[in-house]
Each structure stands twice: as C-alpha cells, then as structure tokens.
Amino acid sequence: MSLPQGILVFVVLAPGAVFGVLAFLWLLGWTPGERLVSRITGVTFSACVLGLAALLWKLAFFPGNLSPAPLAAGGSRAVVVTFGNWFAVHDYRFPLVLMVDRLSLPFLAMTVMLSGLIGQFSATYLHRERGFFRFFLLLHLFAFGSLLAFAAGSFDLLAAGWEIVGITSVLLIGFFQHRPAPVENGLRVFAIYRACDIGLLAGIFAMHQWTGTAAFQNGFPMLTGAEVVTVCLLLLLAASGKAAQVPFSGWLPRAMEGPTPSSAIFYGAISIHAGAYLLLRIQPVLAQSALASALVILIGVATAIHGTIAGRASADAKTSLAYASLSQVGVVFVEIGMGWNSIAVAHILGHATVRTMQFLRAPSMLHDYHQMHSAIGGEVSQAGKYLEGLLPEGIQLWLYRWAFDRGHLDTILDSWVVHPLLEVSKAFAKLDRIGLPRRRPRPRDQAILLPGTARQGGD
C-alpha cells in the first residue's frame, strides 16, 4: 500500500476506530471525561485534515503514479485502495474499494474540517450536558459514515456509509431524549429515511442484475435505455429522501429538535448534501436520460420554491435556516440536472460552510442583535425586500396558510401513505383476533406512529 493509499485508509477509518473503542469501553463500564473526549476528537480530526492536505498535494502536484480517475475528465487522477471483497457468493461480490478523486476529495475535506470544527465548538457548547459523551460518540460515527459514503468506490459501500449517516442523524435528532417531541420527530425522520433508502437498495440491485457490478472505480456500470431510467429514478428517490426534497421535505424542520451543532453539520452541511453527492456520482448515466434529468430539475425547482415560501412563515431561527438550506439544495439539484457539475460542487462547498456558520451563530443571534442595537444607538433598519407584498391580498393569505402548514407535505404523506397503512394494520389485528375471546379495547391499544400522539408515561 502506497503512502496516499495509507492516508486515505487512515482518514476514513480513524473516526470509526475512535467510535468503536470508546463505545466498547463504555459498554464495559468506563466513561471518559469531557476533556479527554474533546482532546481525542481534536487530535483525530486534525490528523485527518493533515492527511487530506497531503493527499491534495499529491493529487495536485505528483499525480503521475496514481490511477486515472474514472469519472473526471481532463486526465485527472484518483487514489484507489482495493481490499478485495467484503464477502462473495458465486458471481455476486461486495467489493471493498475506497477511492478519492476530484469529486470525492472536496466532500471528504468538507467532512473532516466541519466535523473537527463542530467537535471543538461542541466541547464548549455542550459542556456539562448529560449527553456530552453520547454526542461525541455519534459525531465520530457520523463522520465515519460520511467519509465511507464519499470515499466509496462502489455503490454497495456507499450504501453502508449512507445508512450509518441516517441512523446517526436520527439518534442526534432525539438527543434531548427527556422531551417527547425530539424523540417522536426522530422516529418520523427514521421512517422517511428507511422508506427512501429502499430506492438505493433497489437501484444497487438493478445495477448488479444488469451489469454484474455496482463498483465505479473503473468507470460507471454500463447501462442502456430503460435500465438507465430505472436506476436513475430509484437513486433519485434515495437522494430526494436524504436531501429532504419535495415531497419529503417535511422531515427537515422536525430534525431541528437536535442540538444546534448537530443541526449545523447534518442539515446545514454534510447530510443534506449527501443526496446531491449521489446524483453527482451517477451523473454519467443521469446525463443519458432526459426524463431523469428533467425530474431532477423539476424536484429541485419545486423544493427551492417550497423552501423559500415555507421559510418565510417560520417562527424560529433554526427552522428558517433549515428552509434556506433546503432552497439552496434545491438549486443544487437544478444545477446537477442541467449538468453543471463543477458549479454544483462549488455551490455545495460554499453553501455548507456559510450555513454551518449561520447555524452555529443561531443560538446567540438575539444577543448579537442586542449588541448591534446598542452599538449603533437605535433600531436596526429592515433589510431586504418582501416581494410577496406585491401579490393580491387573497393570494398572500393563501400562500401564508400554505407556508404555515409547510406546503401541506406532511398532511399529504399522512393521508395518502401513513394513515392507510395504519388502517390496514388495524384490519390485520382484527383478523388475528378471530377465534379468541372478545376483550375490551384499552387506551394503550390505540395505534401510534405519528409524532406527538404518544402519551407521556407516569399514570
């Protein structure tokens, strides 16, 4: 294994190893102190940043002995590490391939830098918080999942990282586990993630079925005609779920229940852009399908409009920022659909950085405002123009209702998917009771899936 390959392996595995060791020791009964945890986090991510800097230097100045990058034009190079197969059965293989190329390197750099930054910020922000250790454990797991997804050389491995990011995201939404709302919202987000991830699994299966592989370190699997459209649509479902695009946008404001640092890194920076990364990764086939590209653009436009309108009726800073984030990711989708990949990557990097800063400043925004107010000795003048004021009053009211209910997206999902499914489940329950003596229904037998409907215990 050459030095660049070693560095890549270290960068991807380091946060995972830290998570594994800390979790195992905790299971055996040892919990490290805050200072130790934050130092370990700082050292880990600093080492990762240095490693990636070395990789960048190698890719930029000494690319001669590296493999040609599969998807990037212009003769650029990639660092590829092949570990063989994770498991193999006859012709089916799960290749363990890590790869860093022009597309994945910015995402890897963004992940380690922002994770390290969030780690340092959280050491102070969550000082003496009961879940301090848990937060840092999950931060390392999340960083590992993201790095795995971005450095994967096959869609199989990408799916593994993708799922880890999802479960970490859900556990951090429910970070304040003593309150019902974060917990129930976490459950809701988990359900949407799992539903959309079916698209990823089915898309990967389709690639295996039609091309015999889902690896892309040697070029994208060769698909033709209807295969292209099918794979693109399945992966678009997964990407839309992860990036909270319409019609799955309802989970994003719910995810703001988590602590601010996790909101910043997940929904301002990395997790929200994972869907865009997936689309950028499949860009060679996406470009072959006009239908899929048009759908990507359509979803992007719808999300951008939805985000900007719903964000205007949001009462709290984090939700406003979440919707602003959503609008930008919608625009990124449009850029990807149009085939403007470099612009999309630059947009993602810039957006992630700025949005993270905004999220981290959000808790002290009021304090900042008051400071500014007293410094200038009066009211701060209103900034910006409210173009919705130009519309007729009736439409304004309608739009306000629409924005206030967040585009009715959750209502639609509940009425069309969740409630019918629960009704079917109840019908099955009745069917199962055939042959048993009748019993009086108790309150606890009420079906519960929707957030906020669970009774708080104690009676």
Add this chain to the structure above:
Amino acid sequence: LMALHVGMEHASLLTNIAILVPWFAALVTAAYRKQARLIGFFAALMAVAACSLLLMAAPSGASLYQALMLLYSCLTLAATLVLPRRDCGPGAIAGIHVMLGSTLLAYSTGNLLILLAAWVLTTIPFFVPRWFQARSWRPRAGLSLSILTLACAIALIAASTHTASIESLKGRSPGGIPVFGLLVAAVVFRKGIFPAHAWVADAAEGGPAVPTALLFNGHFGALLVAKLIVPLFPATSGHLFPLLSYFAIATALYVAIRALTENSPRRLLAFIALSQSASILAGLESRTAEGITGALVHWFVVTVSTVGLFGILRLLEVRFGENLTAAKHFGLVEHAPRLAVSFAVFGLALVGLPGTLSFCSEDLLIHGTLMSHPLGGLLIPIATAMNAVSVFRLFTRLFLVNRRTGFTVMADALPRERWILTAGILFVVLGGLFPNVIVAQHSAEVDMAQQAMHAPVRFVDPWNWKPPYLPPSHAAESRLVPARGEASNE
C-alpha cells in the same frame, strides 16, 4: 490440533455428549431442585465445548449443522446466565435444557424418526401447564398441527420406502406430492407462516419470554426445508418453491404491517422476529446461491438478535413491572443505559444496520429474492424497512422521554448480564466486519441445495409417483436426479 484430532476421531461421542449432558442436567435439576442455574450453566458449557470441537473437526464449507449446534448451545448458555432470578427455577432450567438436547439432536440426526422425536421433545414443555405453556390455545394448536403433519409425512415415507435414513432417501421424492405437502404444512405451522402465524405472538405474549424465544430460534421450519424437503424433493421443490417463496414473502410483509400498530412489546418483538424468519424461508426458497447463503447467515443474526431482545425485555419487565407498552414513553434509559444500548444494537442488527452481520445477510437475501422474484422480492426490503420503524418505535417508547411521576431506582445490566450482552453485540458486530468467515462456512451446503433444485429431472413425475423399492446403493447408481453436467449430454 489436538482438539481437531479429538473432534475428528470422536465426532459421534462428542455429539452424544452435547445432547445427553443437557438432558441429564434437566433430570438432575428436576430431581435435586437446588443450584439450578449452576447445574444448567455447566451442562450448557459442556455442550458448547463439545459443539466447538465438532465445528473445528467439520470439513471446510460443509459445517452448517455444527455451526448451528454451537450457536444454539451458546444461546442456551447465555440464557442460563441472563435469566432473572425469579425465572431461573428448576423447571425453567430443566425445560431449556430439554430443548437444548432435543434441538441439537434434530440438527445432528440423519434419521427421520429421530428427527420427529426431537421435533416433539422441543415442544413438550409448551404443552405442560405451569411449565412453558402459554395462556392462549393457539400455540398448542400450532405446535400440535406441526407435529401431526410431520408425523403423517414420516409415516408415509417409512411405509412406502421401508427406510428412515435421510441419506438413502435423497433425491427419491418419497411419497410424492402428498408427503411434500405434509412436510410443507409442518413448516408452515411450526414457522408461523401466514395464515398460521398468530400462535407465535400468542406464545410470546402469554408464555415465558426467554424459553419461547429459544423455541422460535431453533428455526425448525427452516431446518426441515434445508435438511429434508430440498434434499428429498429436489424436483418438486424446484417447481413449487416459487409459490412457497411468495407465501414466505407475504408473511414477512403481513406481520411487518401488523407490527406497526402493535403496542404489546412481546407481541411486537414476536412479529418482527417472525417477519425476519419468514425472510429466511424466502431466501432458502429463492433457488439462488445469494438467497440461500443470505438466508443461512440471517439465521444466525435473527437467532442472536431476537434472543437478545427478548432477554432484555424480560430483564426490564422484572425490574420495572410487566405493564410495559409501546403506547407511552417509559424513559428507562435514565436507569438502564446499557440495556438501552444493547436493545438498540440488537434491534437494528436485526434489520440490516451497516457494520452488523445482518447488513451482509440482508444484502445477500434481498439480492437472492429479487433475482428469483423481481417484483415479489421487492417486498422484502419494504418489510425490513417497516420492521426497522417498529423496532425503533419500541426502543423510543421503552427507553426515551422522562416519565412524569415518581419512579424507584432501577438497576442497569448486572455484570453477568452485561458480559453476555457484550458478547452478543460483539458477535453481530464482528460478524458484520468479517462476514466472509461465516458466509464461506456454508458454501458446500449452498452449492448442494442450489444444484439439487436446478438439476433437470429425468423421470420423476411427482403426480404419478411410484415407490422405487430400490436398495440405497441401487438408487444411487440409477441417479433419479442427475448432476448438472450430465444433463447436457441427453
């Protein structure tokens, strides 16, 4: 090397030790009625040691049953340690050791009558009042019907072929379609395949949690498919398994939907376990190497995870009370964080969390079933997604959100429980990191099963089947089912 040598030389002796020691321990516990946990622990430990030697001595790639024997004896050992004091009476220890010996007998035997005896013996504690019997009548009905159908099938086989050796009956379709149908019915009743699924949840709710989980996780239905139905009826299996596979997939989906509104934690866990077990059956019946391998690996995951989940649930019931429900939050993580984390890991390991063995098994299983049924197979990931939501819902309701009113201090996992749970977590996680160790174990069995089901049939007509009345050696010469290479020459 010495252990390997001992294992190879004395395989039958080790098998006898693994089976007889638990039975002897059951008798001693029932008679002596003291030190039940200690006696049970040492008996299970001896079974584990004997099964380990057997596994080490087994040929590479063909050690499925030895691995399953080791897994089941390890689970019984863990159950002996994890059982709360109030559940760990002489009756319970005797019962789970009767089940251990009988299950190992079923895994190791090559005789139909002994298989039937083992099948019956594992269920006996569930028919005896105040032993493991559930309140509802449906578990007894389900188990009775499974025994009856299996007994009828074996009686027909014995009557028509005058032999009870599985080896000599391989590929001969003994008894034709009627026997095949009876064997499938036995699988349906024992495994809880739709529409005979309701007894599983009743048994979990009304019976003792850990012994019932051990009963499910003998996976006798899948055993019957792997050990009897596929080898004896390769041609019929090849034709009719797609239909059965749809039934298994339908069961997985049905109980996954059913679990969405279930609020009794035990029933909910039973539904999730049943859904995942049905996936095992769907994989076995997929007739693809990926599906069969995925099913065999998933067998290990489901077994460890569901026993772990039921064990943790029972520990919570003992500490908190038996009024747990998924309809409200209990906030038990404050008191039992390690139990909470173990529950989350086992629960998510059951539904394909990356980094656990089930990620690999689900991946193979879904690929296998999608290859054999492109549309029906899509229901497996949908069912798994619903199971994931259900298990996460149960986790959030039991462990998260603070309770409003007072609650006395509750102990977290005790050291003996903690070590056992950590061992279980290590198994699913290390298995997930190095899955090839387990996947490669079964390559020979998978090849055999797949070849048997795909081999073209020369002169077996299941509907006009006549007993061949051939001695085993003659039958082997005539080769009712030719090998794959031969078929192309004809």
